[in-house]
Amino acid sequence: MRVSLFRMLGYFAAGLWTAWGGRKRIEARQLRNLRRLVKKARRDSPLFRRLYADLRPSSEIELHDLPVTRKPELMRAFDDWLTIRSLPLDRARDHLRDIRKIGVPIDDVAIFLTSGTSGEPAVIVLPSSFLEYSFGVSMARFDRYQWKLVREIRKLGMRVTVTGGNGHFAGVGFNRLVRHLYPRLKRGLTFIEAEQPIGQLVERLNAIPKVSCIVTYPSMLTILAKEKEAGRLQIEPVLFNTGGETLTDDLRDRVRRVFPSLKYGILDYYGCTECLVMSSVCGHGRKHVHEDWVILEAVDEAMRPVPDGTLSASVLLTVLANDVQPFIRYDLGDCVRFDTTPCPCGSPFRSFQVEGREATLVRVGEVTLSPLVFDLEHEHAQRIQLVQTSERDFEVRIDPAEGVAAGLVFQEVIEAVKRVFRDNGLEGVVVRKSEAAPEFTASGKFHEVLPLRGADARNMTSSGIRQLASE
Numbered sequence: 292m293r294v295s296l297f298r299m300l301g302y303f304a305a306g307l308w309t310a311w312g313g314r315k316r317i318e319a320r321q322l323r324n325l326r327r328l329v330k331k332a333r334r335d336s337p338l339f340r341r342l343y344a345d346l347r348p349s350s351e352i353e354l355h356d357l358p359v360t361r362k363p364e365l366m367r368a369f370d371d372w373l374t375i376r377s378l379p380l381d382r383a384r385d386h387l388r389d390i391r392k393i394g395v396p397i398d399d400v401a402i403f404l405t406s407g408t409s410g411e412p413a414v415i416v417l418p419s420s421f422l423e424y425s426f427g428v429s430m431a432r433f434d435r436y437q438w439k440l441v442r443e444i445r446k447l448g449m450r451v452t453v454t455g456g457n458g459h460f461a462g463v464g465f466n467r468l469v470r471h472l473y474p475r476l477k478r479g480l481t482f483i484e485a486e487q488p489i490g491q492l493v494e495r496l497n498a499i500p501k502v503s504c505i506v507t508y509p510s511m512l513t514i515l516a517k518e519k520e521a522g523r524l525q526i527e528p529v530l531f532n533t534g535g536e537t538l539t540d541d542l543r544d545r546v547r548r549v550f551p552s553l554k555y556g557i558l559d560y561y562g563c564t565e566c567l568v569m570s571s572v573c574g575h576g577r578k579h580v581h582e583d584w585v586i587l588e589a590v591d592e593a594m595r596p597v598p599d600g601t602l603s604a605s606v607l608l609t610v611l612a613n614d615v616q617p618f619i620r621y622d623l624g625d626c627v628r629f630d631t632t633p634c635p636c637g638s639p640f641r642s643f644q645v646e647g648r649e650a651t652l653v654r655v656g657e658v659t660l661s662p663l664v665f666d667l668e669h670e671h672a673q674r675i676q677l678v679q680t681s682e683r684d685f686e687v688r689i690d691p692a693e694g695v696a697a698g699l700v701f702q703e704v705i706e707a708v709k710r711v712f713r714d715n716g717l718e719g720v721v722v723r724k725s726e727a728a729p730e731f732t733a734s735g736k737f738h739e740v741l742p743l744r745g746a747d748a749r750n751m752t753s754s755g756i757r758q759l760a761s762e
């Protein structure tokens with residue numbers, strides 16, 4: 292796998308040129324990139340050839356001509372999905388089974404696994420063009436503040452990534468891939484596994500002489516804030532980079548309070564393994580989509596577009612910079628809301644907020660609850676997890692603080708959870724104590740609330756692509 296500096300500069304220059312031209316140039320560029328991707332997918336991906344068989348010519352195609360695609364169907368047809376024939380699923384899985392090969396390219400591509408929050412993990416294939424896009428276009432979107440930040444962070448100490456380390460996930464994998472491709476960057480970058488006991492993790496962080504920046508999930512950030520409040524964690528970073536989960540305003544305020552060293556605050560990125568870099572955060576804290584290379588569509592449950600300002604039921608992702616594994620109108624399941632007013636930063640790119648993942652919502656009967664309504668914090672517990680075991684049955688798992696008997700903690704937490712159900716008009720919901728320990732997702736995220744898996748019904752709806760996939 293070779294990443295070309297020359298092509299990266301090409302993305303950078305084109306990215307600047309597109310932004311200078313305003314909306315008209317952005318939309319023209321996006322359409323050109325879309326038609327090129329559709330043409331390539333039709334030519335080289337047997338799956339997309341079948342799927343798009345009855346559509347008009349690629350040179351006339353519009354986004355809304357294209358059917359919605361979903362992970363389970365695409366994964367079932369993996370060998371027909373890619374536009375290269377040299378990486379059948381068996382070969383990809385062999386590579387992914389070998390833990391020593393995390394972030395090591397296979398031929399001309401890098402491969403990662405999704406965390407499987409919304410069902411089966413998917414295998415994600417990234418060509419060098421995606422990396423060239425990621426660096427080139429991100430730099431094109433930097434403002435003066437961000438250039439300064441990049442320089443300062445390097446000078447001020449180590450940049451530490453804290454995510455799941457026991458698999459080919461993007462958090463650890465992308466880190467290793469960049470180090471593999473650019474050994475010179477190794478200096479100043481460290482990785483810490485999120486799965487280890489909290490005490491050990493705190494010790495590892497405290498042992499690093501100077502930590503300037505931490506890259507992690509919001510759920511891990513909650514844990515770090517708690518350890519800092521308790522006086523056990525001593526680091527004084529100037530910046531947190533978060534992504535992969537929803538960052539709430541409460542957590543943002545709390546972290547700013549307990550880490551007075553945070554000169555640059557928290558930069559919350561929105562990305563997923565399917566498209567690690569899809570937006571930039573500006574100085575006003577808004578997320579601006581890289582619309583020349585990424586299309587995000589806010590849609591309702593029937594996959595129809597919703598107006599700006601409305602919370603979507605899902606979001607469709609199109610990645611124009613990956614022509615090896617086409618993601619075109621791919622149902623991501625996140626709830627987003629596009630902003631209705633222009634951003635004070637003057638960016639011509641549309642901005643949006645993320646309001647959580649469909650897969651994390653709790654459904655009981657007709658009632659849908661956000662995981663954020665449950666207060667799962669207790670001064671005598673390190674971690675608390677609420678698990679939905681059937682529609683009306685929940686269990687509470689607790690990792691008690693050292694030297695504390697869990698009995699009273701269980702009683703208080705269970706009472707608080709029951710109150711939430713009652714307040715939402717739900718009677719007869721059973722909440723019981725569990726002896727099991729709270730668990731992380733395979734990629735090292737910690738979900739305080741684990742809804743019933745089967746509730747992710749959307750991934751089970753049949754669609755045209757499923758039939759095509761089985762042909």
Ligand SMILES: [Zn+2]
Nearest residue numbers: 573577634636
């Ligand atoms: Zn802005």
